[in-house]
Amino acid sequence: MTESHAADRVLVRTEGALGRLTLNRPEAINALDVDMIESLTVALDAWRDDTDVQIVLIDGAGERGMCAGGDVRALHGQIVGGHADQTAEFFRAEYALNAMIAEYPKPVVALADGITMGGGIGLAGHAAIRIVTERSKLAMPETRIGFTPDVGGTWLLGRAPGRFGEYFGLTGSTMSGADAVYLGFADHFVPSDRLDALREALAFRADPTGPSEIVLLFDETPEPSRLPGARAWIDEAFSAPTVSEIVERLKAQGTTEAAATADLLEDLAPTGLTVTLDAVREARDLPGLRAALEGEYRRVLWFVNEHPDLVEGIRAQIVDKDRDPKWNPPTLAELAPDAGAPAREYVPQPALF
Numbered sequence: 119m120t121e122s123h124a125a126d127r128v129l130v131r132t133e134g135a136l137g138r139l140t141l142n143r144p145e146a147i148n149a150l151d152v153d154m155i156e157s158l159t160v161a162l163d164a165w166r167d168d169t170d171v172q173i174v175l176i177d178g179a180g181e182r183g184m185c186a187g188g189d190v191r192a193l194h195g196q197i198v199g200g201h202a203d204q205t206a207e208f209f210r211a212e213y214a215l216n217a218m219i220a221e222y223p224k225p226v227v228a229l230a231d232g233i234t235m236g237g238g239i240g241l242a243g244h245a246a247i248r249i250v251t252e253r254s255k256l257a258m259p260e261t262r263i264g265f266t267p268d269v270g271g272t273w274l275l276g277r278a279p280g281r282f283g284e285y286f287g288l289t290g291s292t293m294s295g296a297d298a299v300y301l302g303f304a305d306h307f308v309p310s311d312r313l314d315a316l317r318e319a320l321a322f323r324a325d326p327t328g329p330s331e332i333v334l335l336f337d338e339t340p341e342p343s344r345l346p347g348a349r350a351w352i353d354e355a356f357s358a359p360t361v362s363e364i365v366e367r368l369k370a371q372g373t374t375e376a377a378a379t380a381d382l383l384e385d386l387a388p389t390g391l392t393v394t395l396d397a398v399r400e401a402r403d404l405p406g407l408r409a410a411l412e413g414e415y416r417r418v419l420w421f422v423n424e425h426p427d428l429v430e431g432i433r434a435q436i437v438d439k440d441r442d443p444k445w446n447p448p449t450l451a452e453l454a455p456d457a458g459a460p461a462r463e464y465v466p467q468p469a470l471f
Contacts (some may be wrong), residue, residue: 128157129179134321137161137171144180149189150237152204155211158241162218173320173329174222176241177229177313183255184229187236188212190263194432197422205422209268210470212240213411216270217471220244220407225329227320230254230298231310240269243303244407247329250295251310252340256303259290264387264431264445266394266417266461273410276402277302280349281356287398288361288391289382296340306333307340351376361391362450387427387445388453393417396458412470413462420464 129140139161141148158176165171178184188208196204219226219241228245230238235257242248250256258267258275267275267287275283278301286293286301298304308316316336323332355367355376361383368380383391397417401410421428426446434443447453 126157127151127154128161130157130161132171133317135170135172136317136321137165137168137174138317138321139174139176141176141178141185144178144182146189147183147186147233148178148180148238149186150212151189151192152208152211155208155215159211159215159218162215162222166223172224174224174226175229175317175320176219176226176245177231177317178238181232183233183235183238184231185235185238185241186233187238187259190432191436194429194437197429202422206419206466206468209415209418210468212237212269213415213470216240216244217408217411220270222246227329227333229313230256230295230304231313235259236271237269239271239274239303243274244270247306247333248298248304249306249308249316249333250298250304251308251313252295253310254293254295254298254304256293256295256298257290258287259292261288261386261390261394262290262431263435264390264427264443265421266390266397266414268411268414268418270407270411270414272397272401272414273404273407274301274303275398276404276410280353282345282349282352283398283402284356284364284395285352285379287394288356288364288386289379290386294340294343296343297345299340300343300345306337308333308336309338312336348375355379361388361395362453364395365450384450387431387443388447388450389425389427389445389457390421390431391450392453392457393421393461396462400462408471415470416464416466417461419466420461424460424464 127143129142226245227247228242230242231251232253233255258271260267275287319332358364365380368376
Protein backbone atom coordinates (compact mmCIF):
# COMPACT_ATOMS: atom_id res chain seq x y z
CA MET A 119 0.00 0.00 0.00
CA THR A 120 1.19 3.52 -0.77
CA GLU A 121 -0.07 6.33 1.45
CA SER A 122 0.09 10.11 1.63
CA HIS A 123 1.13 12.03 4.74
CA ALA A 124 -1.47 11.72 7.51
CA ALA A 125 -1.73 15.51 7.87
CA ASP A 126 -3.02 15.91 4.32
CA ARG A 127 -6.63 17.01 3.96
CA VAL A 128 -7.08 14.35 1.28
CA LEU A 129 -5.49 10.95 1.85
CA VAL A 130 -4.44 9.47 -1.49
CA ARG A 131 -3.31 5.85 -1.56
CA THR A 132 -3.70 2.55 -3.35
CA GLU A 133 -4.83 -0.71 -1.81
CA GLY A 134 -4.71 -3.64 -4.18
CA ALA A 135 -6.66 -2.66 -7.27
CA LEU A 136 -8.32 0.21 -5.42
CA GLY A 137 -7.38 3.87 -5.59
CA ARG A 138 -8.62 5.41 -2.32
CA LEU A 139 -9.43 9.08 -1.83
CA THR A 140 -10.40 9.95 1.73
CA LEU A 141 -11.42 13.48 2.66
CA ASN A 142 -9.43 14.08 5.84
CA ARG A 143 -10.84 17.12 7.58
CA PRO A 144 -13.13 15.44 10.11
CA GLU A 145 -13.21 18.43 12.47
CA ALA A 146 -15.15 20.28 9.74
CA ILE A 147 -17.07 17.20 8.53
CA ASN A 148 -14.62 17.18 5.62
CA ALA A 149 -15.77 20.52 4.19
CA LEU A 150 -14.07 21.18 0.87
CA ASP A 151 -11.52 23.90 0.22
CA VAL A 152 -9.71 24.63 -3.02
CA ASP A 153 -6.61 22.64 -2.03
CA MET A 154 -8.72 19.54 -1.37
CA ILE A 155 -10.40 19.91 -4.75
CA GLU A 156 -6.99 20.18 -6.40
CA SER A 157 -5.71 17.09 -4.58
CA LEU A 158 -8.71 15.05 -5.71
CA THR A 159 -8.31 16.27 -9.29
CA VAL A 160 -4.57 15.51 -9.42
CA ALA A 161 -5.10 11.99 -8.05
CA LEU A 162 -7.87 11.20 -10.52
CA ASP A 163 -5.73 12.50 -13.37
CA ALA A 164 -2.81 10.31 -12.27
CA TRP A 165 -4.96 7.17 -12.00
CA ARG A 166 -6.76 7.65 -15.30
CA ASP A 167 -4.12 5.63 -17.22
CA ASP A 168 -2.65 3.69 -14.28
CA THR A 169 -3.33 0.03 -15.03
CA ASP A 170 -2.78 -0.92 -11.38
CA VAL A 171 -5.82 1.12 -10.34
CA GLN A 172 -9.05 -0.50 -11.52
CA ILE A 173 -11.59 1.10 -9.16
CA VAL A 174 -11.63 4.45 -7.33
CA LEU A 175 -13.23 4.84 -3.90
CA ILE A 176 -14.16 8.21 -2.38
CA ASP A 177 -15.04 8.41 1.32
CA GLY A 178 -14.61 10.68 4.33
CA ALA A 179 -12.67 10.45 7.58
CA GLY A 180 -14.39 10.51 10.96
CA GLU A 181 -17.77 9.35 12.20
CA ARG A 182 -19.88 12.39 11.32
CA GLY A 183 -20.05 12.28 7.55
CA MET A 184 -18.45 12.08 4.14
CA CYS A 185 -18.58 15.82 3.39
CA ALA A 186 -20.66 18.68 4.76
CA GLY A 187 -20.15 20.75 1.62
CA GLY A 188 -17.90 23.59 0.54
CA ASP A 189 -16.11 25.78 3.06
CA VAL A 190 -18.64 28.61 2.92
CA ARG A 191 -16.98 30.56 5.73
CA ALA A 192 -13.87 30.85 3.55
CA LEU A 193 -16.01 31.89 0.58
CA HIS A 194 -17.64 34.59 2.71
CA GLY A 195 -14.21 35.95 3.60
CA GLN A 196 -13.16 36.04 -0.04
CA ILE A 197 -16.27 37.87 -1.20
CA VAL A 198 -16.35 40.50 1.55
CA GLY A 199 -12.58 40.90 1.21
CA GLY A 200 -12.90 41.83 -2.46
CA HIS A 201 -11.50 38.57 -3.81
CA ALA A 202 -14.48 37.31 -5.79
CA ASP A 203 -12.04 36.12 -8.46
CA GLN A 204 -10.82 33.49 -5.99
CA THR A 205 -14.41 32.43 -5.37
CA ALA A 206 -14.96 32.00 -9.11
CA GLU A 207 -11.84 29.84 -9.33
CA PHE A 208 -13.09 27.67 -6.46
CA PHE A 209 -16.37 26.99 -8.22
CA ARG A 210 -14.69 26.39 -11.60
CA ALA A 211 -12.34 23.84 -10.06
CA GLU A 212 -15.13 22.17 -8.10
CA TYR A 213 -17.48 21.85 -11.06
CA ALA A 214 -14.69 20.52 -13.29
CA LEU A 215 -14.07 17.85 -10.63
CA ASN A 216 -17.79 17.00 -10.51
CA ALA A 217 -17.79 16.51 -14.29
CA MET A 218 -14.57 14.47 -14.11
CA ILE A 219 -16.13 12.07 -11.59
CA ALA A 220 -19.23 11.64 -13.76
CA GLU A 221 -17.17 11.00 -16.90
CA TYR A 222 -14.31 9.01 -15.36
CA PRO A 223 -13.26 5.98 -17.44
CA LYS A 224 -12.96 3.70 -14.39
CA PRO A 225 -15.72 2.91 -11.88
CA VAL A 226 -15.91 5.47 -9.08
CA VAL A 227 -17.51 4.22 -5.87
CA ALA A 228 -18.67 6.85 -3.35
CA LEU A 229 -19.55 6.10 0.28
CA ALA A 230 -22.05 8.77 1.32
CA ASP A 231 -22.03 7.64 4.95
CA GLY A 232 -23.28 10.21 7.46
CA ILE A 233 -23.67 13.87 6.50
CA THR A 234 -23.23 14.35 2.74
CA MET A 235 -24.49 17.74 1.68
CA GLY A 236 -23.88 20.45 -0.90
CA GLY A 237 -20.37 19.94 -2.25
CA GLY A 238 -20.45 16.41 -0.84
CA ILE A 239 -23.31 15.63 -3.22
CA GLY A 240 -21.08 16.92 -6.02
CA LEU A 241 -18.55 14.20 -5.18
CA ALA A 242 -20.91 11.34 -4.32
CA GLY A 243 -23.93 12.05 -6.48
CA HIS A 244 -22.16 11.71 -9.83
CA ALA A 245 -20.12 8.58 -9.04
CA ALA A 246 -20.82 5.38 -10.97
CA ILE A 247 -21.73 3.50 -7.79
CA ARG A 248 -23.28 5.57 -4.96
CA ILE A 249 -23.65 3.94 -1.56
CA VAL A 250 -25.63 5.17 1.45
CA THR A 251 -26.07 3.75 4.95
CA GLU A 252 -28.51 3.98 7.86
CA ARG A 253 -26.46 7.00 9.03
CA SER A 254 -26.69 8.90 5.75
CA LYS A 255 -28.11 12.41 5.74
CA LEU A 256 -28.11 13.91 2.26
CA ALA A 257 -29.27 17.40 1.31
CA MET A 258 -28.83 20.34 -0.99
CA PRO A 259 -29.32 23.00 1.74
CA GLU A 260 -28.18 26.07 -0.19
CA THR A 261 -31.45 27.99 0.12
CA ARG A 262 -30.85 28.06 3.89
CA ILE A 263 -28.07 30.61 3.23
CA GLY A 264 -29.90 32.56 0.52
CA PHE A 265 -28.16 30.62 -2.26
CA THR A 266 -29.04 28.05 -4.92
CA PRO A 267 -28.12 24.35 -5.39
CA ASP A 268 -25.00 23.71 -7.45
CA VAL A 269 -22.32 20.99 -7.99
CA GLY A 270 -24.73 19.30 -10.40
CA GLY A 271 -27.40 19.16 -7.72
CA THR A 272 -29.98 20.63 -10.07
CA TRP A 273 -29.28 17.78 -12.52
CA LEU A 274 -30.07 15.22 -9.81
CA LEU A 275 -33.03 17.17 -8.44
CA GLY A 276 -34.51 17.57 -11.91
CA ARG A 277 -34.54 13.80 -12.35
CA ALA A 278 -36.14 12.92 -9.04
CA PRO A 279 -39.67 11.46 -9.22
CA GLY A 280 -42.56 13.88 -9.53
CA ARG A 281 -41.92 17.27 -7.95
CA PHE A 282 -39.53 16.06 -5.28
CA GLY A 283 -36.78 18.00 -7.07
CA GLU A 284 -38.58 21.27 -6.43
CA TYR A 285 -39.41 20.23 -2.86
CA PHE A 286 -35.88 19.24 -1.83
CA GLY A 287 -34.27 22.06 -3.80
CA LEU A 288 -36.44 24.77 -2.27
CA THR A 289 -36.67 23.50 1.29
CA GLY A 290 -33.15 22.08 1.63
CA SER A 291 -34.69 19.16 3.51
CA THR A 292 -32.61 16.14 4.50
CA MET A 293 -32.91 12.74 2.84
CA SER A 294 -32.32 9.46 4.64
CA GLY A 295 -30.38 6.72 2.88
CA ALA A 296 -33.65 5.10 1.78
CA ASP A 297 -34.92 8.47 0.54
CA ALA A 298 -31.72 8.99 -1.46
CA VAL A 299 -32.11 5.66 -3.24
CA TYR A 300 -35.75 6.43 -4.02
CA LEU A 301 -34.90 9.89 -5.35
CA GLY A 302 -32.02 8.73 -7.54
CA PHE A 303 -29.25 10.28 -5.44
CA ALA A 304 -27.87 6.83 -4.52
CA ASP A 305 -27.83 3.30 -5.86
CA HIS A 306 -27.22 0.94 -2.94
CA PHE A 307 -27.88 0.76 0.80
CA VAL A 308 -25.09 -0.91 2.79
CA PRO A 309 -25.15 -0.99 6.62
CA SER A 310 -22.31 1.08 8.05
CA ASP A 311 -20.86 -1.89 9.95
CA ARG A 312 -20.21 -3.60 6.60
CA LEU A 313 -18.30 -0.75 4.95
CA ASP A 314 -14.85 -1.95 6.02
CA ALA A 315 -15.55 -5.39 4.56
CA LEU A 316 -16.82 -3.76 1.37
CA ARG A 317 -13.64 -1.67 1.04
CA GLU A 318 -11.58 -4.83 1.53
CA ALA A 319 -13.55 -6.70 -1.13
CA LEU A 320 -13.24 -3.86 -3.64
CA ALA A 321 -9.47 -3.72 -3.10
CA PHE A 322 -8.49 -7.37 -2.98
CA ARG A 323 -11.16 -9.58 -4.53
CA ALA A 324 -9.13 -11.69 -6.95
CA ASP A 325 -11.75 -12.72 -9.50
CA PRO A 326 -12.79 -10.38 -12.33
CA THR A 327 -16.18 -9.59 -10.80
CA GLY A 328 -17.08 -5.94 -11.40
CA PRO A 329 -17.56 -3.50 -8.53
CA SER A 330 -21.35 -3.41 -8.92
CA GLU A 331 -21.54 -7.16 -8.36
CA ILE A 332 -19.22 -6.89 -5.35
CA VAL A 333 -21.39 -4.15 -3.82
CA LEU A 334 -24.48 -6.33 -4.27
CA LEU A 335 -22.92 -8.85 -1.87
CA PHE A 336 -23.19 -6.22 0.87
CA ASP A 337 -26.36 -4.43 -0.25
CA GLU A 338 -29.44 -4.71 1.98
CA THR A 339 -32.99 -3.44 1.71
CA PRO A 340 -33.43 -0.38 3.94
CA GLU A 341 -36.50 0.55 5.91
CA PRO A 342 -38.99 1.95 3.37
CA SER A 343 -38.70 5.60 2.45
CA ARG A 344 -41.47 7.85 3.76
CA LEU A 345 -41.48 9.79 0.49
CA PRO A 346 -43.93 7.78 -1.66
CA GLY A 347 -46.63 8.50 0.91
CA ALA A 348 -45.95 12.24 0.66
CA ARG A 349 -45.78 12.45 -3.10
CA ALA A 350 -49.40 13.46 -3.71
CA TRP A 351 -49.35 16.64 -1.60
CA ILE A 352 -45.81 17.54 -2.68
CA ASP A 353 -46.62 17.10 -6.38
CA GLU A 354 -49.80 19.13 -6.05
CA ALA A 355 -48.12 22.08 -4.36
CA PHE A 356 -44.67 22.09 -5.98
CA SER A 357 -46.00 21.90 -9.54
CA ALA A 358 -47.23 25.50 -9.19
CA PRO A 359 -45.52 27.95 -11.57
CA THR A 360 -44.02 30.29 -8.93
CA VAL A 361 -42.77 30.09 -5.36
CA SER A 362 -45.60 32.35 -4.19
CA GLU A 363 -48.17 30.01 -5.71
CA ILE A 364 -46.41 27.00 -4.17
CA VAL A 365 -46.80 28.67 -0.76
CA GLU A 366 -50.47 29.42 -1.47
CA ARG A 367 -51.16 25.81 -2.43
CA LEU A 368 -49.40 24.54 0.70
CA LYS A 369 -51.49 26.79 2.92
CA ALA A 370 -54.66 25.71 1.16
CA GLN A 371 -53.99 22.04 1.85
CA GLY A 372 -54.69 22.57 5.53
CA THR A 373 -52.34 19.89 6.89
CA THR A 374 -49.70 20.39 9.56
CA GLU A 375 -46.87 19.26 7.30
CA ALA A 376 -47.92 21.47 4.40
CA ALA A 377 -48.36 24.46 6.71
CA ALA A 378 -44.90 23.93 8.22
CA THR A 379 -43.41 23.76 4.74
CA ALA A 380 -45.12 27.02 3.78
CA ASP A 381 -43.78 28.68 6.94
CA LEU A 382 -40.26 27.48 6.13
CA LEU A 383 -40.39 28.84 2.60
CA GLU A 384 -41.62 32.21 3.83
CA ASP A 385 -38.58 32.44 6.13
CA LEU A 386 -36.04 31.71 3.39
CA ALA A 387 -34.57 34.18 0.90
CA PRO A 388 -37.17 35.00 -1.75
CA THR A 389 -34.54 35.55 -4.43
CA GLY A 390 -32.71 32.31 -3.66
CA LEU A 391 -35.97 30.35 -3.79
CA THR A 392 -37.00 31.86 -7.10
CA VAL A 393 -33.58 31.28 -8.68
CA THR A 394 -33.61 27.70 -7.39
CA LEU A 395 -37.04 26.91 -8.79
CA ASP A 396 -35.93 28.26 -12.16
CA ALA A 397 -32.67 26.28 -12.03
CA VAL A 398 -34.24 22.92 -11.18
CA ARG A 399 -36.83 23.27 -13.94
CA GLU A 400 -34.21 24.35 -16.47
CA ALA A 401 -31.99 21.39 -15.54
CA ARG A 402 -34.88 18.96 -16.03
CA ASP A 403 -34.82 19.76 -19.76
CA LEU A 404 -31.04 19.92 -20.28
CA PRO A 405 -29.10 17.26 -22.21
CA GLY A 406 -26.48 16.43 -19.57
CA LEU A 407 -24.59 17.21 -16.39
CA ARG A 408 -22.18 19.67 -18.00
CA ALA A 409 -25.05 21.82 -19.24
CA ALA A 410 -26.56 21.81 -15.75
CA LEU A 411 -23.21 22.82 -14.23
CA GLU A 412 -23.00 25.72 -16.67
CA GLY A 413 -26.46 26.88 -15.65
CA GLU A 414 -25.50 26.64 -11.99
CA TYR A 415 -22.23 28.50 -12.59
CA ARG A 416 -24.11 31.43 -14.14
CA ARG A 417 -26.41 31.66 -11.16
CA VAL A 418 -23.71 31.15 -8.54
CA LEU A 419 -21.48 33.91 -9.90
CA TRP A 420 -24.48 36.21 -10.15
CA PHE A 421 -24.96 35.75 -6.40
CA VAL A 422 -21.24 36.22 -5.79
CA ASN A 423 -20.92 39.38 -7.87
CA GLU A 424 -24.36 40.97 -8.09
CA HIS A 425 -26.64 40.09 -5.17
CA PRO A 426 -26.19 40.51 -1.38
CA ASP A 427 -28.20 37.55 -0.11
CA LEU A 428 -25.41 34.94 -0.25
CA VAL A 429 -23.06 37.00 1.91
CA GLU A 430 -25.92 37.88 4.27
CA GLY A 431 -27.06 34.26 4.54
CA ILE A 432 -23.57 32.98 5.40
CA ARG A 433 -23.15 35.81 7.89
CA ALA A 434 -26.40 35.01 9.67
CA GLN A 435 -26.05 31.22 9.69
CA ILE A 436 -22.30 30.57 9.86
CA VAL A 437 -20.32 33.68 10.83
CA ASP A 438 -22.36 35.65 13.38
CA LYS A 439 -24.87 32.83 13.92
CA ASP A 440 -27.64 35.24 14.86
CA ARG A 441 -30.04 33.29 12.57
CA ASP A 442 -31.60 36.62 11.56
CA PRO A 443 -30.77 37.28 7.92
CA LYS A 444 -32.00 40.46 6.25
CA TRP A 445 -33.00 39.29 2.79
CA ASN A 446 -33.23 41.64 -0.19
CA PRO A 447 -36.13 41.80 -0.88
CA PRO A 448 -37.46 40.42 2.41
CA THR A 449 -40.69 38.88 1.09
CA LEU A 450 -41.92 36.98 -1.95
CA ALA A 451 -44.54 39.66 -2.56
CA GLU A 452 -41.78 42.23 -3.17
CA LEU A 453 -39.98 40.20 -5.84
CA ALA A 454 -39.85 41.39 -9.42
CA PRO A 455 -42.12 39.36 -11.76
CA ASP A 456 -39.21 37.46 -13.33
CA ALA A 457 -36.70 37.58 -10.51
CA GLY A 458 -34.88 34.47 -11.76
CA ALA A 459 -33.99 35.97 -15.14
CA PRO A 460 -30.90 38.04 -14.17
CA ALA A 461 -29.22 34.97 -12.63
CA ARG A 462 -30.28 32.69 -15.50
CA GLU A 463 -28.91 35.07 -18.12
CA TYR A 464 -25.76 36.17 -16.29
CA VAL A 465 -22.54 35.90 -18.34
CA PRO A 466 -19.81 34.69 -16.00
CA GLN A 467 -16.15 35.48 -16.39
CA PRO A 468 -14.19 33.32 -16.81
CA ALA A 469 -16.32 30.71 -18.56
CA LEU A 470 -16.74 27.35 -16.83
CA PHE A 471 -15.72 24.93 -19.60
